[in-house]
Amino acid sequence: MKKTKIKRTSWQILNSSKQRVTNQRALLLDILRKGGGHLDANELYERARRKQPRLSLSTVYRNLQLFKKLGLVDEHHFTEEHFHYEVKSGGEHHHLLCLGCGKVIEFTYPVGYQLREDISRGCGFEITGVEVRMVGLCSECRK
Amino acid sequence: MKKTKIKRTSWQILNSSKQRVTNQRALLLDILRKGGGHLDANELYERARRKQPRLSLSTVYRNLQLFKKLGLVDEHHFTEEHFHYEVKSGGEHHHLLCLGCGKVIEFTYPVGYQLREDISRGCGFEITGVEVRMVGLCSECRK
DNA sequence: GTTAATGCAAATGTTTTGCAGTATA
DNA sequence: TATACTGCAAAACATTTGCATTAAC
Numbered sequence: 001m002k003k004t005k006i007k008r009t010s011w012q013i014l015n016s017s018k019q020r021v022t023n024q025r026a027l028l029l030d031i032l033r034k035g036g037g038h039l040d041a042n043e044l045y046e047r048a049r050r051k052q053p054r055l056s057l058s059t060v061y062r063n064l065q066l067f068k069k070l071g072l073v074d075e076h077h078f079t080e081e082h083f084h085y086e087v088k089s090g091g092e093h094h095h096l097l098c099l100g101c102g103k104v105i106e107f108t109y110p111v112g113y114q115l116r117e118d119i120s121r122g123c124g125f126e127i128t129g130v131e132v133r134m135v136g137l138c139s140e141c142r143k
Numbered sequence: 144m145k146k147t148k149i150k151r152t153s154w155q156i157l158n159s160s161k162q163r164v165t166n167q168r169a170l171l172l173d174i175l176r177k178g179g180g181h182l183d184a185n186e187l188y189e190r191a192r193r194k195q196p197r198l199s200l201s202t203v204y205r206n207l208q209l210f211k212k213l214g215l216v217d218e219h220h221f222t223e224e225h226f227h228y229e230v231k232s233g234g235e236h237h238h239l240l241c242l243g244c245g246k247v248i249e250f251t252y253p254v255g256y257q258l259r260e261d262i263s264r265g266c267g268f269e270i271t272g273v274e275v276r277m278v279g280l281c282s283e284c285r286k
Numbered sequence: 287g288t289t290a291a292t293g294c295a296a297a298t299g300t301t302t303t304g305c306a307g308t309a310t311a
Numbered sequence: 312t313a314t315a316c317t318g319c320a321a322a323a324c325a326t327t328t329g330c331a332t333t334a335a336c
Contacts (some may be wrong), residue, residue, distance in 0.1 A: 020310050041301080056318045061301060063316095096268060105266060115252065115275065123248060124282035125239060130278045130335060132258065139267035163290060163335050184325080199293045206291095279316060292333070302323065309316075 013070055024059050025066075027051055029087070031071060038084045038104045094132035100141025156213055167202050168209075170194055172230070175216060181227045181247045237275035243284025 010029050011021055019025075031047050032039060039047075040136065045052070045060045064085055067073040076084045096105040109132065116127045150179050153172050157164050177180060182190075190205045207228055210216040217229045219238065226245070240246040252275065259270045 009272065013310095019317090022310070022316065024317075026243065047189065054318070057317080058302075059317060064155045066301095079263075084275075095268075098268070105268075107262060107265070109261065115277070118252065119239065119250060119277060122250070123239060125241070125248075125277075125279045127239075127277050127279040127283055128167040129278040133273040133274045133276065134258070134262060134268075134270050142269055160292090165291065165335070167292075196292070200325095201294080202292060208327095243321075290329105290333105290335075291316085294330095294332100296327105296329085297324100298327070300323105300325080302321105304321085305319095307317085307319105310314090311312100 010072060013072060017070060019066065019070070024055055025063055027055070028060065028063050029050070029072065029121040032067075032085060032087050035135075038076075038086055040084050044085070059098065095134070097133065097135045098141055100137050103138060105138075153215060157213060160213060162209065162213075167191075167195065167198055168206055169200070171206050172215065173205065174209070175210075175230050181219075181229055183227050184254050187228070190274060238277070240276065240278045241281040241284055248281075248282060 017020060025049055027042065032043055035044070035047070041057075041060055041064060043055050044064075045055075048060065049054050062071065064075075067076055067085075073085045073087050076086070091108045093108045096107060098105075099102075115130060119125065120127050151176045154164055157168065162168075170191055171187065174187055178187070178190070184200075184203055184207060187207075188198070188200050191198050191203065207216065207218075210228075211218055214231060216230050219227045219229070236249045239250060241248075242248075258273060262268065263270050
């Protein structure tokens with residue numbers, strides 16, 4: 001079985017946590033990576049089935065949970081409908097959702113640190129994550 | 144039927160949009176208002192049934208959708224489990240979620256405007272909403 | 287009296303779980 | 312070979328919908 005499809009780092013993470021590197025996992029991670037980051041479970045399933053028609057939806061869900069647990073992907077809830085998953089990209093980034101077409105754009109903005117400081121001091125919280133979400137209309141949908 | 148339980152503004156909004164002011168709607172809005180803002184559909188249902196045991200869950204869902212449409216409540220997805228609803232409080236405010244106990248704290252922070260400007264210019268988006276979400280551990284859960 | 291809103295039950299859609307068979311290490 | 316992972320089917324769960332009845336206007 002080919003293992004080249006799954007990046008070394010992911011492979012290492014799976015391996016070092018005693019998780020087996022299966023065909024299905026390699027494929028799912030590959031699709032998530034290529035998918036631009038914002039796929040829901042069903043979309044991931046559809047795409048994966050084009051390559052592995054026997055793959056089941058439960059496998060998709062089980063592995064998304066595993067990837068989440070291992071920190072390989074992040075889960076977002078932009079709309080009321082579905083969860084979206086994206087491969088983690090290290091740096092803190094935020095999201096911009098177009099209400100017209102549903103497109104999600106990532107952006108970085110150095111707001112985290114100052115905000116962290118202020119809020120942390122104000123509420124006694126230990127802050128572990130910050131995310132800014134904005135919604136609006138993209139240039140195309142404004143027409 | 145008593146209508147005093149439902150604030151004048153909400154009553155006006157319902158009335159002016161040709162929606163009937165029912166017992167159930169008055170009760171639901173009342174509970175949402177008292178609930179500190181962060182209730183999910185089922186919690187709202189449970190509390191409402193203490194006062195109106197015959198009230199049905201579909202009524203809760205139907206009215207939450209109506210309230211959303213009229214702009215009376217906001218919907219948030221903090222965790223993977225449920226949606227949370229809160230009555231709108233006019234001013235832009237953000238949320239802080241404790242990963243230990245699930246507590247949600249609101250805070251205001253003047254980050255919106257500058258961020259709006261910068262991002263709007265950068266992506267050509269027309270920004271209609273901004274929300275900052277932070278997760279962490281509250282002072283009690285840190286012990 | 288009209289018509290919108292409700293309660294109930296059934297339908298939908300997504301996510302989870304049990305289990306026997308399969309593939310990885 | 313041992314056991315973790317998979318596929319399948321069924322279960323669980325939240326949310327929505329159809330329809331006859333009830334209540335607001």
